[in-house]
Amino acid sequence: MRKSFVTLAVGLIIILMSSCSSGKKPSSTEADSGTLCTCPPESFIHIDLQPLGDFSQKEANQLKEELEKHLVPIYLSEIEVLPKKDIPASCLYKPRNRYWAGKILGFLKQQNQGSDFVTIGLTHRDISTSIHRQYNYGIMGLSFLPGEACVVSTYRLKRKDDLWKVTIHEFLHSRGLPHCKKNAPKCLMQDAHGKNTFYMKNGLCQDCQNSMKSIIGNQ
């Protein structure tokens, strides 16, 4: 009797082990980013994607799908695409035909005032801010740190398909996550320092994942 119980137990353990290892092998992106199953439920937030100017609803929906795939496992969120809006003319810096990213943030913040949503503006136009001791410096994205609005632009991206990476970078700034302290080249939170390196990035490094968890835990 005891022997058959032991045989049954061993058999069960073997079945359990094989069902774990027979699962789909994580892709290199998933393995490198280590972002699987790290999402604490208390991180839940609603995100509005706001297409601006000639950024189409279709493109915004594609970005939504990318974010559901890559952001939701890091930060539990519900994502909605809003109807298109024009960027107010007052945001334009005429001498360079660029939009002041900070002014766009102000415009987006006005829209979601009083809510705890995050609104992310999406544009194909060039956006800029004054950083690195330079007036009106072209950037890929800007966010309050922390705050309820971000803006991202495809204009300076080498690969337009990498917009989800810029979006996650700015969104996590909006949740209070600073730049990567390890300066890891593959980490989405590495400071761009004016370089266009998003094509190299694939997830959050362990250090940034830990920082994100402690920020969520303290909210």
Ligand SMILES: [Zn+2]
């Ligand atoms: Zn990092």
Ligand SMILES: [Zn+2]
């Ligand atoms: Zn940044």
